[in-house]
Amino acid sequence: MASALRRPQQLARASRQFTEAASLSRALSRRPASIPRPLFAYARTRQYATQPEKDGDKPGSPASGMEHLYQKSSPMSPSQPPGGPKKPDNDGKSKLSSEEIQQLDEIFNLVKKGMPASMAQDVDKFLEKVKRDGVPDELRKAMDETAKEGMSPARAATFWRLTTQMARQTADEVVNERKDSKDEQAKQQTSEDPGPGNSKKDGNKKKKPDELFPGMSGMNFDLSQFLISGFVAYLMYRLFVPTDNSREITWQEFRNTFLDKGLVEKLVVVNGNKVRVHLHRESVASMFPESPAAQPGFFYYFSIGSVEAFERRVEDAQNELGIPGSERLPVSYQQEGSWADTIFAFGPTLLFIGAIMYMSRRAGGGAGGGGGPGGIFGMGRSRAKKFNMEEGIKVKFNDVAGMDEAKQEIMEFVSFLKEPAVYQKLGAKIPRGAILSGPPGTGKTLLAKATAGESGVPFFSVSGSEFVEMFVGVGPSRVRDLFANARKSTPCIIFIDEIDAIGKARGKNAMGGGNDERESTLNQILTEMDGFNTSEQVVVLAGTNRPDILDSALMRPGRFDRHISIDKPTMEGRKQIFNVHLKNITTSEDLELVKGRLSALTPGFSGADIANAVNEAALIAARSQASSVDMSHFEQAIERVIGGLEKKSMVLSPKEKKTVAYHEAGHAICGWYFEFADPLLKVSIIPRGQGALGYAQYLPAGGADAYLMNMKQLMDRMAMTLGGRVSEELNFPTVTSGASDDFNKVTRLATAMVTQWGMSSKIGYMYYPNASESQEAQFQKPFSEETARNIDTEVRRIVDEAYKQCRDLLEEKHNEVKIVAEELLRKEMLTRDDMVRLLGPRPFDDQGEFNKYFGAGQAPLGGGRTDNPQPGGIGDSMPPKEGGSNEGPIPPPLGGPQDNPAGAMFKKDA
Numbered sequence: 001m002a003s004a005l006r007r008p009q010q011l012a013r014a015s016r017q018f019t020e021a022a023s024l025s026r027a028l029s030r031r032p033a034s035i036p037r038p039l040f041a042y043a044r045t046r047q048y049a050t051q052p053e054k055d056g057d058k059p060g061s062p063a064s065g066m067e068h069l070y071q072k073s074s075p076m077s078p079s080q081p082p083g084g085p086k087k088p089d090n091d092g093k094s095k096l097s098s099e100e101i102q103q104l105d106e107i108f109n110l111v112k113k114g115m116p117a118s119m120a121q122d123v124d125k126f127l128e129k130v131k132r133d134g135v136p137d138e139l140r141k142a143m144d145e146t147a148k149e150g151m152s153p154a155r156a157a158t159f160w161r162l163t164t165q166m167a168r169q170t171a172d173e174v175v176n177e178r179k180d181s182k183d184e185q186a187k188q189q190t191s192e193d194p195g196p197g198n199s200k201k202d203g204n205k206k207k208k209p210d211e212l213f214p215g216m217s218g219m220n221f222d223l224s225q226f227l228i229s230g231f232v233a234y235l236m237y238r239l240f241v242p243t244d245n246s247r248e249i250t251w252q253e254f255r256n257t258f259l260d261k262g263l264v265e266k267l268v269v270v271n272g273n274k275v276r277v278h279l280h281r282e283s284v285a286s287m288f289p290e291s292p293a294a295q296p297g298f299f300y301y302f303s304i305g306s307v308e309a310f311e312r313r314v315e316d317a318q319n320e321l322g323i324p325g326s327e328r329l330p331v332s333y334q335q336e337g338s339w340a341d342t343i344f345a346f347g348p349t350l351l352f353i354g355a356i357m358y359m360s361r362r363a364g365g366g367a368g369g370g371g372g373p374g375g376i377f378g379m380g381r382s383r384a385k386k387f388n389m390e391e392g393i394k395v396k397f398n399d400v401a402g403m404d405e406a407k408q409e410i411m412e413f414v415s416f417l418k419e420p421a422v423y424q425k426l427g428a429k430i431p432r433g434a435i436l437s438g439p440p441g442t443g444k445t446l447l448a449k450a451t452a453g454e455s456g457v458p459f460f461s462v463s464g465s466e467f468v469e470m471f472v473g474v475g476p477s478r479v480r481d482l483f484a485n486a487r488k489s490t491p492c493i494i495f496i497d498e499i500d501a502i503g504k505a506r507g508k509n510a511m512g513g514g515n516d517e518r519e520s521t522l523n524q525i526l527t528e529m530d531g532f533n534t535s536e537q538v539v540v541l542a543g544t545n546r547p548d549i550l551d552s553a554l555m556r557p558g559r560f561d562r563h564i565s566i567d568k569p570t571m572e573g574r575k576q577i578f579n580v581h582l583k584n585i586t587t588s589e590d591l592e593l594v595k596g597r598l599s600a601l602t603p604g605f606s607g608a609d610i611a612n613a614v615n616e617a618a619l620i621a622a623r624s625q626a627s628s629v630d631m632s633h634f635e636q637a638i639e640r641v642i643g644g645l646e647k648k649s650m651v652l653s654p655k656e657k658k659t660v661a662y663h664e665a666g667h668a669i670c671g672w673y674f675e676f677a678d679p680l681l682k683v684s685i686i687p688r689g690q691g692a693l694g695y696a697q698y699l700p701a702g703g704a705d706a707y708l709m710n711m712k713q714l715m716d717r718m719a720m721t722l723g724g725r726v727s728e729e730l731n732f733p734t735v736t737s738g739a740s741d742d743f744n745k746v747t748r749l750a751t752a753m754v755t756q757w758g759m760s761s762k763i764g765y766m767y768y769p770n771a772s773e774s775q776e777a778q779f780q781k782p783f784s785e786e787t788a789r790n791i792d793t794e795v796r797r798i799v800d801e802a803y804k805q806c807r808d809l810l811e812e813k814h815n816e817v818k819i820v821a822e823e824l825l826r827k828e829m830l831t832r833d834d835m836v837r838l839l840g841p842r843p844f845d846d847q848g849e850f851n852k853y854f855g856a857g858q859a860p861l862g863g864g865r866t867d868n869p870q871p872g873g874i875g876d877s878m879p880p881k882e883g884g885s886n887e888g889p890i891p892p893p894l895g896g897p898q899d900n901p902a903g904a905m906f907k908k909d910a
């Protein structure tokens, strides 16, 4: 009663303060919709009243004596909602008021800017329907409750359910409408054009919902529906809980403006530090319709130091106002997380689940992926490029030089495909595939490309590594897809480059766990290759550098029936390859001579090295602004490919230069006077490449590619390799670290002689693999301790013999060493002609190609220039072992030319 008695003056004060509050917060209420209040608010309520409630009293019901304020006749009674009362319609829907519709449009227009156009279109359609038919009563009720009490998980679920239902219904209706109109159209067409082609079939053909209404069609619970429903739920929420604004006030304002006037419905203590003031909105709205405080979702709040102090204050205030215990304000307590808290709490989990779904759908390939074999993102689809003869590939067999046998084999495959009948008539089965193997750069890919260019059948090219992905199941799926595509275009060829990426022997190197995927990819290839029948004319070619590690199941007849090995080119092969690449080069030199000289200079070069050297020559010529590429450019280019860049900027001290000169002179004299050593081509003391201070180039003894070496050649080669160090010993008081590379070569040669080539009587005819050849040998030596000791002694003996041979010669030729070294110091580079001038002709005849291209009557190497040293020949010249890598010891025991000559170099450090 006390509050009722004070009403007149209180209302007067309230009117002033409300007007003030309303004008202050109008700006707030007009700003764009903000993010709704936290979804997850946990409330516990306790009645602050000190006296028991009366029966029927509800928290928030008008305090006794205040009931008149809430009667319809009172000035503070709730006003009609703007736009007229909400009319529940007959099918449980309530129409939106014009203001609500306007608001909905505003929010949608704002948010659709950041939305994909198709989605915006769908949501727009949905909203049209909502505007026309209204929203379910249940939804409005849930919204009203949310506006009053905030969002809770249960309400969020209700929104979700209802909006999803609405979206689904709308989609169905639109689909049906469209279908009807299409049917109508079809009927009309049929009646207008009753021709035979216009069959009933077309008119009655059921369109899939997708075709009619791409966005929401069918309403499978897919990602786009998920997004649309989520967005619609948000729009609805924003519509009914339009503002979540709040404004901070002080305790005094609260007391004077609200509490004293009996406008407070209840107080909510949030997180123990803030009190949200719930007002009797109807009362406020009827008096001050403009005030934001009249809108649902708007709250005043004030901060408190401690809950106890706040409780005391409220109690005192109510005591002062004389409010009886039974009418006191209810106070409840809530813990609310902010949006950021909610996102932080659930974000990682959602991200994790999302990522797993995303990956499994990407990787899933077939089932359920929604996009055929590729899955929705096309991950499982093969990346193979398809070429036809007409399009793309310009490489022809003529562009592939120096591998006639391989070309012939491949051509056979092509003719199998083109004229299978010729072979089938004789009862032959078409081979399934061929493996092209060989060292890097020997033209395997080029050969396959040329096959594509010549064969006239479709050609699918893919690299083995393209089957390897981090996602499980992608590899096999891509293999399936590749073969499925190939079968559609038979006859055709599939080329898998670097097949070792997936074709490694199964079960080996099983450590690390990453093998399962690779193995299943390989198994899929095996299955697919078995899967063709003879009428399916698909041939699979595969390229690899490591045929030794391939799974034997791949290599068995019926899969890769043929094994085509492509070695480094021979002298003749190199000539042909130079021929191919020189075609594009502008040169006025005699091409025959250029090809001959260059191929003699490049033992161990692969096709790729040759292509690179020719290109380098053109670049060097361009750099020196020459109008055509001449011999000296080619020679410089070859040096550069072998020895690396000249380092003119690296200045050696005179003392160091002298050491290098004597070191190189030692090698040169040995090469000159040992019968089976490699004849010198050029020696230089200009630093180049990685730490090489001096550099000498030789050609293989015998003037051609060497496939075999006898003991004499080996001993001469070792003695020559030691020539540098021996010369240092003989000419200086101390030695340097520059001979380490020479020692490495000598030791490897001697070890190979003892352990592999049966050249030591003490060890006998035994073969002991070295660590790089066999994994077992890395951990356990394949010989006894005693044999190990014997190997050591024998290797030492051989090296000592070579040393003695070298020392004897250099002691004898002490003067010659001095002459060559001094000349080298003066000119920095000596050619074979300089050696002849200084020492007289070499006492042994030069043979073969060497004589033909570098002998008497031929232009000196270097084209008369004095500053272009050439690469050299003592080297890591071990060809690939039977199916093995190139890392073995030294010269070629059997089968195959020398590897890339590494040059005899005086190294900067050990």
Ligand SMILES: Nc1ncnc2c1ncn2[C@@H]1O[C@H](COP(=O)(O)OP(=O)(O)OP(=O)(O)O)[C@@H](O)[C@H]1O
Pocket: 399, 400, 401, 402, 403, 438, 439, 440, 441, 442, 443, 444, 445, 446, 447, 543, 544, 545, 577, 580, 606, 607, 608, 609, 611
């Ligand atoms: N026989 C050849 N005739 C002409 N050019 C060749 C020949 N061999 C190699 N080349 C040149 O070398 C380049 C590289 O060759 P390619 O890619 O075919 O080597 P690869 O054997 O497939 O090497 P990798 O094993 O490293 O893949 C070719 O583009 C071509 O220019």
